[in-house]
Amino acid sequence: MKRIILFLITAIIIAGCGHREPVEDDVIKIGYLPITHASPLYFLEDEHLDSAEMELVQFGDWIDLMDALNSGRIDGASVLFQLAMKANEQGIDVKATALGHEDGNAIIAGHDIESAEDLAGETVAIPHTLSTHNILLDEMLQSEGMSYGDVNVVEMPPAEMPAALGEGRIESYVVAEPFGALGVTLGTGHVLHQSHEFWPNCLCCALVLREEFLDEKSELASRFMNAYVDAGQRADEDSEGSFAIHQSYMDIDEEALELSLDWISYDNLDINRDDFEYLRERLVDLNLSEDPPTYEEFVDPSFMEEM
Known part of the structure; x- marks a missing residue:
């Protein structure tokens, strides 16, 4: 029994000294x-x-x-x-x-939306209330003399936004990339503003x-x-x-x-x-x-x- 225990201890020590995966x-x-x-x-x-x-x-x-x-x-x-x-x-x-x-934070809008004023009473999608995109929306509205309550803000999964814009379920969205670029290349919308226009260096x-x-x-x-x-x-x-x-x-x-x-x-x-x-x-x-x-x-x- 002592020999078996000694053998096991020796084997463990040798294994420990060799190469091991992290x-x-x-x-x-x-x-x-x-x-x-x-x-x-x-x-x-x-x-x-x-x-x-x-x-x-x-x-x-x-x-x-x-x-x-x-x-x-x-x-x-x-x-x-x-x-x-x-x-x-x-x-x-x-x-x-x-x-x-x-x-890399664009505000995308439907082709019939030419300015923030055109969004009055319309639905705008954001990925989360606690997001820079939500604040960017407010920054844009303020820059046009509007208020946050002038639009209908909804939370929506980012991947759904380009299609929702094309289907008319929303008129604009603000989201992380690449979903803004997707809306443009798919032809469902255009860039209304880039974030640096009214919030340079936004976090x-x-x-x-x-x-x-x-x-x-x-x-x-x-x-x-x-x-x-x-x-x-x-x-x-x-x-x-x-x-x-x-x-x-x-x-x-x-x-x-x-x-x-x-x-x-x-x-x-x-x-x-x-x-x-x-x-x-x-x-x-x-x-x-x-x-x-x-x-x-x-x-x-x-x-x-x-x-």
């Missing part, structure tokens, strides 16, 4: 929706994280993604700023470490990580963030290889994807304090949040400052 502790799980706004994630490669692995976890909607993030089933996500801020406000330990993208999607992950695996978090910034640079490249990577993650035709990428950039993923403060103000103005987190409470700029 265990679950060596894996970082990042959630995303298959949209153009999450593109830097598509360019991450395992070798940038040394012995660790990164697992991209695809979700079909923001509700399921946020449930996984809030419960700790994933370590982080590319997600709407407002949803993550609301989670932080409610005590969920998430921090924004970088932007998901810049620009739409953020890369957020759970504080538990940041605290317990700081070295892995640092390697991941270095890889993420590099991935943003590659996502911004105008090349066949870059285009192919985008297309492998999004089931979209080439014309729509090309237009979508023309509207968006990933080369500067820093979260600007002034832009964040303006977002906080607008959340309160629209009664979307009573006490949104401050920059210090929600944003961790340390990784970007080190680069």
Whole structure:
């Protein structure tokens, strides 16, 4: 019996000294929706994280993604700023470490809509009340001397919006890419405005990580963030290889994807304090949040400052 026990102990030690696959502790799980706004994630490669692995976890909607993030089933996500801020406000330990993208938020309207004034009394779709797209709608209306109540706002799954516009169920929509570009290339609508026309540098999607992950695996978090910034640079490249990577993650035709990428950039993923403060103000103005987190409470700029 002693010989058997000694043999088993020796075998375990030898196995431990040999090559091993990364265990679950060596894996970082990042959630995303298959949209153009999450593109830097598509360019991450395992070798940038040394012995660790990164697992991209695809979700079909923001509700399921946020449930996984809030419960700790994933370590982080590319997600709407407002949803993550609301989670932080409610005590969920998430921090924004970088932007998901810049620009890439078009307001699409039916062909008979030539200005915001034409939308009076009409239905406009947004993906979620807690979204930059909802605030963008209000910004556009204010710029035309209108109010939020002048239109009928409905929440709708983004993938449904181009068809809904073509069928006349809505007259306009504001949403993440590539669904705006799809409305244009399918011929169901046209660009009424781009976000930079009335809200330059609007914050739409953020890369957020759970504080538990940041605290317990700081070295892995640092390697991941270095890889993420590099991935943003590659996502911004105008090349066949870059285009192919985008297309492998999004089931979209080439014309729509090309237009979508023309509207968006990933080369500067820093979260600007002034832009964040303006977002906080607008959340309160629209009664979307009573006490949104401050920059210090929600944003961790340390990784970007080190680069």
